[in-house]
Amino acid sequence: MGNPLVSVVIPAYNRPDTLKIAIDSVLEQTYPNIEIIICDDSTDDRVQEMLDPYLDPNPKIKYHRNERNLFLENWHKCYDLASGEYINYLMDDDVFHKEKIAKMLYFFNDFDNITLVTSYRQTINETGDFLPPLRATSRLYEETRILEGKLLGNLALTRCLNVIGEPTTVLFRKKDLTEPFGFYKGKQYSLINDFAAWLSLLCKGKAVYISEALSYFRLHPNQNNNKMGFAAFSQWLEIIIASREDGFLDNKELFKTALLSYRERVNHYDQFAEDIKRIDKLLITLD
Template sequence: MELPLVSVVIPAYNRPNTLQIAIDSVLEQTYPQIEIIICDDSTDDRVHEMIIPYLQSFPQIQYHKNERNLFLENWHKCFDLAAGEYINYLMDDDVFHKEKIAKMIYFFNEFENITLVTSYRQTIDESGQLLPPIYATAKLYDETRIMDGKLLGDVALTRCLNVIGEPTTVLFRKKDLTELYGVYKGKQYSLINDMAAWLLLLSKGKAVYIPEALSYFRRHPNQNNNTLGLKAYSEWLDIIIASRDGGFLDTNDLFKMALHSYLERVSGYEQFAEDIKRIETILASLD
């Protein structure tokens, strides 16, 4: 039986050195049917220069240099160019375990109604050395679990934290993502676009969590998580509220847990004063 094609899509930006490591980790996959789509949003030609030898040697790699900076549209461009039945985003500073795709696609082939497969992700430093997990990347379960997607979504929402994984972590079926990547309930999220995509997928079926480290999440001073800081929380309240229409947080107790988690994150910061007032109003209406 012919194996389905998996598209590994990489929105690249000014990181030729780590991008090369990321590409190599895809080329080393034990799963044979993979194409690599690179859409380059860089402000210089270093990525293009690095990629030329790869294009000469590996026909499964496609490279597209954007004429202007596309930002979020670059993610959509990657998706549109993908020919695979399955898609896995790969950040240009992250790394795949060599068996990532093979181990994840097994669940789509063997079980019904799977819409998202994720795993534990190992944190690494700038040089690739292993780091202890941070709160968001701590192992959720010690055994492989197949669970209702909404249950996994609720775990993230009630913690106000993306415990499901960064874009690198998740494999999904292309046809299941029926909105643009990062769009949820009509809103394009930019700082938590991965969570928006995961909620859309989780609302449609079952999720798989694998406790093995099948990807490596690189932490460094210039990544978005560090440079955006508290701004990353600015979209969480909207997605918590919107998620109820998608079947998440379907009891008042779960909804309250999510709102209180958000309050804990932003309490004491003046820029979130309006959000705090909004939450207090919502909580009062639930009592």
Template sequence: MDLPLVSVVIPAYNRPHTLQIAIDSVLEQTYPNIEIIICDDSTDDRVQEMMVPYLHSFSQIKYHRNERNLFLANWHKCYDLASGEYINYLMDDDVFHQDKIKKMMYFFNEFDNITLVTSYRQTIDESGQFLPPMHATARLYQETRIMDGKMLGNVALACCLNVIGEPTTVMFRKKDLTELYGVYKGKQYSLINDMAAWLSLLSKGKAVYISEALSYFRRHPNQNNNTMGLQAFSEWLDITIASREDGFLNTNELYRTALESYRGRVGDHHQFVGDIARIEMILATLD
């Protein structure tokens, strides 16, 4: 087949029902050359049992049950097992639009120096019904845009919010991610590992933002995001500061905006006293 192989990689964990929906959304893709890599970090056998009929029927699905919980390393295992030229993570509770891969591959095939393609993502509830967008998932632009990668990175950094998309949303070329997924400038990020990967990719080329919904981001009570709380912000300051080495936030005005956004979002919470002091020192050097 002449079309490049796309690897859809799924780090699975204890959600057989939504995983089945996620897998079906990949099998229904209008792009024909796809493999599915599933690495199962579950604490029980429900996912493994659900996978049996799929493995009998679909040779393009590769399933691996971990002998012990790998946590972040499970993301790396999925990536390492992928044979495709292109990678798209898929969370086991999210869903692809049937044209997602085809429409994103168009930009890689037709334009030079594209290192990341993302899109608007529609928020859904437990049963798949549409929800109003959150601040992070609001449509960035009303039209599809190709832009410098650092420009899109700056949009996220300046508001201290991942407006680029969850792992499900983004497609990239495997060779362009030169550090492990979630590692940026040598540091492994655990709570914003997607942003770490996106900045690494955006520092190397152009980005595409597609204005139509090509994936569906499920919100539910057992979601990992709901357990992060303020802890997620503990990594934003480090990644904001590190991003300047790659040319993000390249003016004092942009850098100040990003730091003040962080300060505004964490408020006066005692957990971030050290971060606020650190920000004040940096801001003083920008005056």
């Protein structure tokens, strides 16, 4: 079947030091046919200056500096510029295991109807030392599994946790993502854009969960997730409800579990009072 082109797409922003580590982890991949698309949304020249020595000797790296900040559109720009049959986002502060792409592509090549391959991701700190897992990053299974996409989606929806992984974690076939990355059912999700994309893929086929750590998720004080804070959770209720159109949460008990999970997480926060009222009305219709 040859070695199809894999596009590793990196939306970069003001992190030249960790970006260098991220790029090196792609260049060290055992899989041979990879291009790297970097779209730079930085507010200064540090990323470009760091990259200059890389570009001439590495024609597989394609660098684009934005004339203005594109924010979420930068994610779409990376995707649109990618030529590969397969796509793997890489956050500019994360790292790939050297066999990530090879081990994930195996499942696309040898099994039918796979639309998403993910894995356990090891959390690391600013200096790359291993950290204990977070609730969302805990290992789902002790062995590698192929499972129905909707089953994996339901596992995340009923917990209100992105147990599937951050953008770095997942490899997918470009043609299978029929909406722009971060869209689900025609709506752009800004704070859980990765999970929105995963649902779009999971409703179309099977998923693979690899129990081995094939990526490294860096936790640090300047992380975007930290800046978004609890506001990121506000989009979960919308996606829980929308997901039923694609057959997720397809019985009352699953839907009720997801609603109650969300309610429990936001119950003590005044800013979610309207969400709680909405959930209570939905729960009445389910009883």
